[in-house]
Amino acid sequence: xxxxxxxxxxxxxxxxxxxxxxxxxxxxxxxxxxxxxxxxxxxxxxxxxxxxxxxxxxxxxxxxxxxxxxxxxxxxxxxxxxxxxxxxxxxxxxxxxxxxxxxxxxxxxxxxxxxxxxxxxxxxxxxxxxxxxxxxxxxxxxxxxxxxxxxxxxxxxxxxxxxxxxxxxxxxxxxxxxxxxxxxxxxxxxxxxxxxxxxxxxxxxxxxxxxxxxxxxxxxxxxxxxxxxxxxxxxxxxxxxxxxxxxxxxxxxxxxxxxxxxxxxxxxxxxxxxxxxxxxxxxxxxxxxxxxxxxxxxxxxxxxxxxxxxxxxxxxxxxxxxxxxxxxxxxxxxxxxxxxxxxxxxxxxxxxxxxxxxxxxxxxxxxxxxxxxxxxxxxxxxxxxxxxxxxxxxxxxxxxxxxxxxxxxxxxxxxxxxxxxxxxxxxxxxxxxxxxxxxxxxx
Ligand SMILES: Cc1ncc(COP(=O)(O)O)c(C=O)c1O
Numbered sequence: 001x002x003x004x005x006x007x008x009x010x011x012x013x014x015x016x017x018x019x020x021x022x023x024x025x026x027x028x029x030x031x032x033x034x035x036x037x038x039x040x041x042x043x044x045x046x047x048x049x050x051x052x053x054x055x056x057x058x059x060x061x062x063x064x065x066x067x068x069x070x071x072x073x074x075x076x077x078x079x080x081x082x083x084x085x086x087x088x089x090x091x092x093x094x095x096x097x098x099x100x101x102x103x104x105x106x107x108x109x110x111x112x113x114x115x116x117x118x119x120x121x122x123x124x125x126x127x128x129x130x131x132x133x134x135x136x137x138x139x140x141x142x143x144x145x146x147x148x149x150x151x152x153x154x155x156x157x158x159x160x161x162x163x164x165x166x167x168x169x170x171x172x173x174x175x176x177x178x179x180x181x182x183x184x185x186x187x188x189x190x191x192x193x194x195x196x197x198x199x200x201x202x203x204x205x206x207x208x209x210x211x212x213x214x215x216x217x218x219x220x221x222x223x224x225x226x227x228x229x230x231x232x233x234x235x236x237x238x239x240x241x242x243x244x245x246x247x248x249x250x251x252x253x254x255x256x257x258x259x260x261x262x263x264x265x266x267x268x269x270x271x272x273x274x275x276x277x278x279x280x281x282x283x284x285x286x287x288x289x290x291x292x293x294x295x296x297x298x299x300x301x302x303x304x305x306x307x308x309x310x311x312x313x314x315x316x317x318x319x320x321x322x323x324x325x326x327x328x329x330x331x332x333x334x335x336x337x338x339x340x341x342x343x344x345x346x347x348x349x350x351x352x353x354x355x356x357x358x359x360x361x362x363x364x365x366x367x368x369x370x371x372x373x374x375x376x377x378x379x380x381x382x383x384x385x386x387x388x389x390x391x392x393x394x395x396x397x398x399x400x401x402x403x404x405x406x407x408x409x410x411x412x413x414x415x416x417x418x419x420x421x422x423x424x425x426x427x428x429x430x431x432x433x434x435x436x437x438x439x440x441x442x443x
Pocket of ligand 1 (some may be wrong): 114116119149151221224252280
């Protein structure tokens with residue numbers, strides 16, 4: 001007879017292995033039973049304001065009724081179909097919608113199902129782009145120091161310097177990492193730092209430019225390495241150098257896309273048009289796993305031919321899942337209906353005021369803000385994922401009904417666009433109090 005645990009938490013404890021978790025020492029996971037707007041509700045009735053957008057996926061708010069309704073309609077009509085040799089309205093309409101909001105040379109949408117696969121697809125496209133033209137010499141990628149791009153092999157290789165992948169280092173392909181030039185509010189030395197980084201990038205381009213199959217970067221904000229931000233001018237200068245050498249530029253907008261940085265895509269602020277862009281997380285409003293790698297005509301054309309040998313031989317079982325795409329279409333419509341970018345602009349303004357106050361605290365460094373993201377570093381100037389302070393701040397915020405997810409000594413707020421001014425104020429003042437209470441841990 002089948003045994004059944006008395007609660008789902010017990011079943012979880014017995015049978016589930018959680019991501020990014022040391023299963024021996026981690027406290028039991030929190031049982032979430034419901035979510036609405038900016039809030040998550042736990043089994044025991046407690047409410048948590050989701051200030052991390054549930055791993056950066058949520059855009060408009062949880063369980064948004066319009067996306068939920070679109071999903072219900074789609075589930076009752078067509079839940080899934082193979083996407084090779086078949087198509088369906090949600091995939092075609094979402095592709096159309098994406099092309100309408102992306103800069104014009106980006107013209108072909110290739111679907112997959114998470115951020116890592118969006119990156120994997122882009123790397124493979126850039127790699128094969130050269131080989132389809134008979135050039136076998138392009139055998140490495142350029143990527144930015146500190147960039148994070150996901151946990152599959154290609155994504156790990158380009159994200160290697162983020163420090164997450166020690167056990168796999170012998171299995172990763174060749175990547176040359178370029179210096180990043182971070183900046184923050186009130187930073188007076190940014191231009192000198194950028195000039196030094198660009199001078200080193202020029203040297204590395206001289207050394208390796210002819211071997212490079214592509215260049216990959218998170219535009220404006222490096223999320224997982226500590227919400228490190230750079231100026232649009234810096235990103236533009238790096239991309240221009242790549243494009244001058246015909247090296248395909250791949251922008252990973254998995255985290256920054258769909259309004260997170262205040263514009264629909266971060267690349268708009270840098271006025272950079274990449275050859276490939278990777279989208280996921282917010283693409284479905286944060287409802288379902290879905291991703292897209294969008295290619296320029298130049299890339300797409302290199303895969304056309306009379307037989308299969310230069311086609312892109314890549315696909316996933318759930319490529320272009322109709323439910324994910326229907327959620328994506330509904331989410332795009334909400335940007336106009338709800339003035340999502342204006343809402344994010346108001347969050348940004350409130351974050352700037354809050355950061356001006358937080359930056360006065362001793363031990364708080366590098367206040368930075370873009371779109372809905374407001375971040376600070378505690379203690380040491382540099383981000384340190386293994387710093388313990390984050391765990392203390394997180395636990396104390398939880399007691400105040402706030403879900404934050406610091407990365408070591410980097411603490412940030414990233415609410416969904418629907419957060420009310422009162423909720424945001426509650427989160428900001430709660431975190432400020434916690435920072436005061438924990439000051440002896442980082443000063
Ligand atoms: C910039 C960036 N790229 C790629 C990924 C990987 O996405 P996923 O976790 O959906 O595989 C992430 C995830 O956080 C990310 O922040």
